[in-house]
Amino acid sequence: MPDFKDPEIFRTVLSSLQTGVYLMDRDRKIHFWNDGAERLTGYLQHEVLGHSCQENLLKECDELGCSSCRGLCPVRDTLLNGRKKVSQMYFHHKDGRRIPVHVWTVPIRDEHGSIIGAAESFENQRSSLEKRRVQNTLASYGCLDETTGIPNLGFTQFHLRENLTGFEEYRVPFSILLTRIENLDSFRLKYGREAGDTILGLVARNLKNTLRPTDFLGRWDDDKFLAIAPSCENQGVKSLVDRVRRVLHYEGIQWWGDELLATTSIGSATVMTGDTTETLIGRAEVSRSQNLAKAAAAGAGKDGNT
Numbered sequence: 001m002p003d004f005k006d007p008e009i010f011r012t013v014l015s016s017l018q019t020g021v022y023l024m025d026r027d028r029k030i031h032f033w034n035d036g037a038e039r040l041t042g043y044l045q046h047e048v049l050g051h052s053c054q055e056n057l058l059k060e061c062d063e064l065g066c067s068s069c070r071g072l073c074p075v076r077d078t079l080l081n082g083r084k085k086v087s088q089m090y091f092h093h094k095d096g097r098r099i100p101v102h103v104w105t106v107p108i109r110d111e112h113g114s115i116i117g118a119a120e121s122f123e124n125q126r127s128s129l130e131k132r133r134v135q136n137t138l139a140s141y142g143c144l145d146e147t148t149g150i151p152n153l154g155f156t157q158f159h160l161r162e163n164l165t166g167f168e169e170y171r172v173p174f175s176i177l178l179t180r181i182e183n184l185d186s187f188r189l190k191y192g193r194e195a196g197d198t199i200l201g202l203v204a205r206n207l208k209n210t211l212r213p214t215d216f217l218g219r220w221d222d223d224k225f226l227a228i229a230p231s232c233e234n235q236g237v238k239s240l241v242d243r244v245r246r247v248l249h250y251e252g253i254q255w256w257g258d259e260l261l262a263t264t265s266i267g268s269a270t271v272m273t274g275d276t277t278e279t280l281i282g283r284a285e286v287s288r289s290q291n292l293a294k295a296a297a298a299g300a301g302k303d304g305n306t
Contacts, residue, residue, distance in 0.1 A: 016243050018213055020101075023108065025117040028053045028075060037215070040101070040124060042094030059092035074105040078118045082107045088125065094193040100125040145219045147197050148204035156218030156226050160277055162226055167271045175225040175237040175270040177244065178284040179207060182263040182292070191260055198253050199262045210247045211240070220281075233270050241268050266290040 007075040020037035024030055029052050033045045041058060048057060052295055055077060060073065074085045085105040090098045101122040138144050143155040151159070166172040181187075181203060188196035204225065207217055211227055221227035229240060245266055252261045267288025269280055 003140045006024050010067035012246060018208065018209070020122040021119065022048070023073060023117060023119045024053060026079060026115070028079075028118075031117075033039060036123075040093075040099065040122065041091055056201075060089055074103060075120065078105045078107050080114060082109075082115055090251075092121070146240065148201050148219065150204050150208065151216075153221070156216075156220060157277070159216055159218065160226070160280075163230070164271065164275060164277065164280070169273070171257065172230070173233050173271060174228055174230045175232045175240075175268055176280060176284050177211075177229065177237075177241060178267045178288050179203070179225045179227070179244070179248070180221075180265050180288060181195050181223045182265055184262070187260070187262055191255060195197070195253070195260060196257050198255070199260070201251060203248065203262075203264060206247055207244065210244050237270060241266055265289075265295070267291055 004286045009162055014032070015034045016041060018036045018039045021032070022037050022074055023032035024104055027243070029050065030048050033043075035050050037048075038044055043057060048306070051057065060214055067192045074089075077083065078085055084107070085103075085194055087103045087105070089101055089103050091101050093099050102123045102125055105113045105120050108119055110116050135144070135149075138151060138155070143179055145152040151276055160176070163172075164175050167174065181199060184199070187199065207225055207227065212229065212232075214230055215232075216228040227244075229237060232240060247299060248264045248266070252259050254260075265288050267284045267290070268284035269287060271280060
C-alpha cells in the first residue's frame with residue numbers, strides 16, 4: 001500500500017485532475033493551480049501562481065454582472081464566515097470567451113481550526129450537461145455497459161474501427177491504453193460477483209477521472225478497459241500511462257469491514273500504418289504484459305532488500 005501520509009501523493013492526484021482546482025491564502029494569493037484549471041481557463045500555472053484572484057484574471061461574473069471581486073465574492077464570503085459555497089458563474093477564458101462554470105468554494109483550516117485560506121474547484125456547466133446528454137443517448141440505444149456505466153464492448157469496437165479509418169484516410173494519430181484488473185475471476189470466486197462488479201465500477205470511474213476529457217473509455221473484455229486517446233503519441237502516451245498507473249496502482253473497496261484490493265496492469269500502443277484492430281490490440285497486450293513483469297520484478301527486488 002502507498003504511504004498516504006506523504007503529501008506529495010495528494011499533490012500529484014490533485015494536479016492531474018481534469019476538474020479545475022486552485023488554492024488561495026487569506027490574502028487570496030494563488031498557491032496551487034492544477035491541470036484542470038489550465039485546461040478550462042487557458043491560463044498556465046506560471047501565469048497565475050503568486051497572483052491574487054483580486055487581480056481578476058478570470059473576470060468572474062454572475063447573473064448580476066462581472067467583477068464580482070468588488071462585491072461579496074464566494075472566496076471572500078468563505079474566508080469571512082468559513083461557510084462552504086456553491087455558485088454558478090462565468091469565467092473569462094484567456095482567449096476572451098465566457099465559460100459557464102459550477103464553482104465549489106471551501107475554507108482551508110490549520111490544525112487549530114483557524115481559516116488560513118480557501119480552495120475552489122470548478123467545472124464547465126455545458127460540459128457536464130453534454131456528458132449527461134451523451135450518456136442518456138448511448139443508454140437509449142443499448143450502447144452502455146450496465147455494470148460500469150461506460151460504453152460496452154460492441155460500441156468500443158465500433159469506436160476503435162472509426163479511429164482506425166480516420167488514421168487510414170486522414171492520418172489522424174491516436175493511441176490506446178489497455179487496462180486489466182488482474183485475477184478478477186479469483187477475486188469474484190473469493191468475495192462474490194457483487195464485490196467484483198464494485199471493483200469494476202471503481203476502476204472505470206477512476207480511469208474516466210484520470211484520462212483527458214477528449215479521450216474515449218469503454219469495456220474491452222470482462223476484466224479489461226480500452227481507452228482511445230486522440231492526437232496522443234510518443235511522450236504524450238507515456239505521460240498518460242504514468243498518470244493512470246499512479247492513480248490506479250492498487251484499487252481497494254471496503255467490503256463488510258474488510259479492505260479488498262485488486263491489482264491493475266496497463267499497456268499502450270500508438271497506431272501505425274497498416275494497423276488493424278488485432279495488431280493494435282496485440283501490441284498493447286505485449287506492452288501490458290511487459291509492464292506487469294517489470295512491476296513484479298521491482299516488487300520482488302524491494303522484498304529482497306527488506
